[in-house]
Amino acid sequence: MTVQIHIWSDYVCPFCLIADELIERAIADRAYVEVVHHANELRPYPTPTLRPEDEYLPDIWQRTVYPMARHHEVPMTLPSVSPQPYTRLAFRGAQYAADQGLGGDYHRRLLTAFFREDLDIGDREVLARLAEEAGLDPVAYSAALDQEEYAERHRQALAESERMEITVVPTIVIGGRRINGVATEGVIRRALDEAAAA
Template identity: 75%
Template sequence: MTARIHLWSDYVCPFCLIADEVIERAVRGRPDVEVVHHPHELRPRPAATLRPEDPYLPDIWQRAVYPMARRHQVPMRLPTVSPQPYTESAFRGAQYAAEHGRAGAYHRRVPAAFFRDDLDIGDHAVLVRLAAEAGLDPTGYAAALDDPEYAERHRRALAESARLEITVVPTLVIGDRRIEGVASESVIRRALQEAVAA
C-alpha cells in the first residue's frame, strides 16, 4: 500500500525548501511513500511581493530562517532578486511536470534555483532552463506556461487549497494528521506509521 504525504508549499518560502528536504530524508529508501505537491501562493497577484533590501526579509532570515536551515543542514541564502518573483508561472509549469512524471525533480529544482542559485524563478526563460534540468521537454514546457489549460489546473489547485483552509506553508497532511510548519524526520516517520496502521 502506498502512503502519501501531501505538501502545500510556495517556491519563495524558505521554510518550504527546508521542509521538502527533511521530507526527502525521512522517506529515503521508502518506495511505498509518495510525496504529492500542492501549490499555495503566499502573495498572488496583485499583492506586492517582498523586497530583500527592506528590513523585514533580512531580519526574519537572521532570526528564524538561517537558524532553522543550519539545524536541518539545508544550505540556502537570502536571494537578491528584487522584488521577489510571483510564483504563478512556476506553478503552472508544475502542472506540466506532474503530467509528465517529473514533479519530484521539478519541485526540487525550482526552489533550489531561487534559494541557492539566486535565480529569478518568475522569469520564463529561467523556468524553461530549470524545467530542462529537471528532465522536461523545454519546448513543451514553454508552451504550457502560456496554455490556458494549465492555468485552469493551477486555479483549481488553489481553490482546493482554499477549501482545505491552508493558510500556512509548509503544511503537510499524512493520513488524518495535519502538520503546519517544518516537521522533523521522526515526526514524519511516526505520522507515516500511523497512517499505514490506520
C-alpha cells in the first residue's frame, strides 16, 4: 500500500526547503511513501517580488529562517538575487519533470540551487542547466517551458491550490491530516502511521 504526502510549496520559500529535508529524513526507511509536489506561487506575476536589500527579508531570516534552519541542520543562505525571481516558468518545468518521473529530483534541485548556491531560478538558461543536473534532457525541457500544455497544467495546479484554500507554504497533507508550515520528522512519521492504519 502506498501512502502519499502532498506538499504545496514555492521555490523561493526557505521554509519549503526545510520541510522538504525533514520529509526526506522522515521517509528514508519507508519505501511505501510517495511525495507529491504541488505549486503555490507566493507572488505570481505581476505582483512585485521581494528584494534582499530591503528590510523585510534580512529581518525575517535573522529572526525566523536561520534559527529554524540551524535547529534542523538544514544549510541555507539568504539569496542575493534581486528582485527575487518569479517561479511560474520553473513550475511549468516541474510539470514536464513529473511526466519524466523526475519531479522530486527537479524540485529538490531548484530549492538547493536558490538557497544554497544563490542561483537565479527565474533565468531560462539556469533552469535548463538545473533540469539537466536533475536528469532531464535540457533541450526537451527548454522546449516544454514554451508549450501551452504545461502552462495550462500549471494554471490548473494553481486553481487547485486555490480550491484547497492553500494560503501558507509549505502546506502538507498526509491522509486526513493537514499541516500548515514546517512539520517535524516526528509529526510526519505519526501522520504516516495514522494514514497507513486508516
